[in-house]
Amino acid sequence: MLWRAVLAAALVCAIGLLPWLSRTDPALTVLKARSAERDPTPEALLAVRDQLGLSDGPLPLLGRWLGGLLHGEAGRSWVSGGQVLPSVTQALGVSLMLMAGAIAVTVCTAAAVCARTLWLGSRRQLDTRRPGGTGSAVLAALPEFLVASVLASVVGVQLGWLPALGWYGPQWMVLPSLALGLPAGAVLGQLLDDLLPGAFAEPWALAAAARGVPPSSVARKAVRRCVPGLLPNTGLFVVSLTGGAVAVEQVFDIPGLGRLTLRAALAQDLPVLQTGTLTLVLLAAVASALARLTARLLIGPALHDGALQSLHAPAPPRRSILPLLYGALLAAVIGFGLPRDALALNPAARLQPPSFTYPFGSDALGRDILARVAHGALTTLGIALAVSAVALVTGILLGLLPRLCGPVADTVNAIPPVLAGLLVTGLAGSGPWTPVIAVAVGAWTPLATHTSALLQQERATTHLTATRALGATDWYLLTREVLPAVLPPVVRHALLRLPGIALSLAALSFLGLGAQPPSPEWGLLLAENQPYAERAPWAVLAPAAVLAMLGALAVTAAGGVRIPRLRRSASSHPGAPTDHPRGTAQPVPEPPRTPVFTPPRN
Template sequence: MPHHRRAVPLLWRAALAAALLCVIGLLPWLAHTDPALTVLKARSMDRDPTPEVLADIRTQLGLDAGPLHLLGQWLAGLPRGDAGRSWISGAEVTPAVLQAFGVSLLLTGVALVVAVLTAALVCARTLRAGAHRRLGARKTGGTLSAVLAALPEFLTASVLATVVGVQLGWLPALGWYGPQWTVLPALALGLPAGAVLGRMLDDLLPGAFAEPWALAAAARGLPGRRIAGQAVRRCVPALLPNAGLFVVGITGGAVAVEQIFDIPGLGRTTLQAALAQDLPVLQAGTLALLLLAAAATALARLGVRLLIGPALRDNALPTLHRPIPPARRVLPLVIAAVLLGVIAVGLPRDPLALNTAERLQPPSWTHPFGTDALGRDLLARVGHGALDTLLLALAISAAALLTGVLLGLLPRLSGPLVDTVNAVPPVLGALLVTALAGRGPGTPALAVSVVAWAPLAAHTSALLRQERAALHITATRALGADRWYLLRHEYLPAVLPPVTRHALLRLPGVALALASLAFLGLGAQPPSPEWGLLLAENQPYAERAPWAVLAPAAVLALLGALAVTAAGGVRWPGGRPGRQRTVGTEQPVEKSQLVPVGVGESR
């Protein structure tokens, strides 16, 4: 690639990072709040905000010079490693942020190990079926992975901390004093991420097992484990961009988990700085996340180049796209019927009726899901909350899919933008959106929408890059096809179905992002029955009244199971029968059928 073509993405990335840091530096002024008053409240809640006290704080912090002067001072100190001093504690920012960054990196590393093991379990059945050439019998345990992906991280963290840490005493639940303290929070972070990555890998594996090299290897009698290992190696490059996003997302987005386990990580540090408007700490934490995003992207690209670089360069890569066989529609219909039945039964009930005499009552015929701390019927609140949660999550997911595909088809434009957007924790994104758009019922949805498209755009770009290097694309170009023909007849049929399935897998994640904002007090407000707010309100009573938490968690798990099972039926209208000879078939193949194919390919 020419040097000027390499420089453009770097300049675009630097411009986006600078713009984000400038917006953060203007955050108090954009939100029309007095930084001196916010800092005073963070320093001492009991001190009266007299004009003299506020004037003294403005003088100490240099607020009278204006935000641009403060931003220039902060940027000028960065080359020396000086990120300024905290407006709250007065301590140097750089050592504190580096310490929090190290904590988050260690936690992220352990969480990634958990995620890899979880992903291996999710796609284990497909690996065994492909290794023994029984893909026609393939259908994975997607429901279990859906439940794992749909469990809110803060709920999983609360259960692990209460049951494993406190009641059983197997592992420490609070603090950060050594390796043992990483296990429970890593499980809370790694299980959902591993479930999503496992489902994405499971979606690609049958296409790899149906490629000519796999058929030839099976015909020559190579061990199934080696074929399965090469199939994983073949599919990993398409997942590496999203794996890099998970690294950054876990590092900066683990705010709720860090709050529950009292971990001094970067996400929690950034959130506290944002709430207190401690701009030097907030800017340094965001800069650390941006640098991590750039490093993760570079490592992902290096991994892709090492795994399939020559094939990408020479346009000699087989396509992973395959015709999707008709999906079994019974299970998603059953799950949808159960979910709709719960909603239908709950809608006629009053979600706001209080009865303090029936506080935290267990499930009964009168209250099938029990009651909450105010005696309100949980079934009624779950039913009415579905209108807010499901419709909003569906709308955000549809918008994210459209935006992700459109931007993913323009990788030079979207690549740096994806990295920058992903480096912003959802909580910080919510604060920025609130500052720019003001508080309102649509603010949490707008905040989630700003970041929800990024993984889909990264997935689209990765698949598009591999499809462009496929042999049949080279042949189609040689026959005179223009770019619009390739887009309509080759790229979109290969990219859109898996990205749509990915969007469905992330539908519970969108609902959980809204739930996380509610859990942290930045989303829906009482007395709304939104599912995330139900979890936040009832989480303190999880040990005494577990049904109060399990009810909204169960419907979220049902939503995840429905999304995953329905995703299996997403395919390009009409199929692509002409591609059958390229990617193989989903039917069981006898060894006698493989020998001619393998010999032909070897020649």
């Protein structure tokens, strides 16, 4: 709790220094936010400084704000002049309602993704070498703001089935809940689908099948066995669905906490910005505590008794031609588009449909979309791969220190990507690497949380307890037992997050904080062509299809990630376990496999 309080205080102080770090005049920004037509005369700026106390500097302002919190007040907005706490509370209520709807969609989507594995695994027909689901990979790779735009324009405007704009009742939360919950459910479903084969291979599942336990009961127990390893990441999703849904709230005009925080950050309305960020940090702490408590309740005393089985036993790699197919298609798109000019303008060919001249069609300025997608792939894929590699290494290293990384991950995850981009801009200045740093700041949090959750369960496994009892050192257990079990699922998780890294960059570009025209970055392509989605849907579908192809490639390639446990003689490794009083080193035997008994049919 002390560590979390220190991190929250550091974050709030950094936000309080944002106007001075960004080297902009906060009086000018506030004046423009109040009235864009008013001339920023020296007298007007001086009046704003005197009214807000800006001449005193950031530290007295921060002290007065913190003093007001002790008395249950968060000050007044610099722009509207109203009380901050009621507006933040109202926005939080809207975001929590939207979060509840998105969680319901997330659970349903994850259940649909895992339905096939549950069906086959409960009937002992599961093949661990099968590739991951392509449909869920495509769904996970779709940008949330693109899904929101399509739902708003097609379902809300053209078909008129549901309202598309505003927030006036339960009907208005259906479309934004779908836009948020479908990609999140696809990611969580993929993570759960990765754990289920290990649960169905445990001795209890084999014994239950041999005794004729109903398959539905076995499936429920398998889900319960796997859920604790996903609950920490579920807590991160809860916070991201609340504060990170800025783009969706912008599309549907929802007065949520993310949109309120974004407007306060752009207007440098510090009281609203600090209160909103502190609310997100507290929400992250509560969600993380509930996730850990629920995980302990589901697993029970097995964490302390060392009675768990490893869910990540060595398995043959999944062999499939799908990764080669998706990789060849992606390479073909890039190869055919690179020789074309991505910046050539042709006003006579505006919004042309796909043809032999323009295979992917043209945009509103007559530029070749295929050329722009191919040239943007070099930047988007290169940056996404680099950020994913850094996030993987950072997540694994910090995940091995759960007491340190847990509060840090929760605090960093509570910062909306837009606010992170503004903070990075204030510290490092604006430039092409600003959105990259902003995305990299929070990209490691789900991987570190996943590593910590798997580490906690792996420490409580039976074979690790037995190996420790034989005299193995901590270094031997870490390198020969724990890491070979933890690394493969985390690496597969990192591959699943690869399209998400590209989507985060795309979301910043969509909100105007990433790449700037005429750059062919994929997120900027989606943002530029989104207003023409009804007239020229190919302008949006082409970059979205390439993003979906990248997600399918990442998911199918992740199925082949396996790191087998190395088994050497104990004499060749210092600190290996011994089972003889004289110290004669012996290799650790493999645990016996439980035979599968198939009852005869009537």
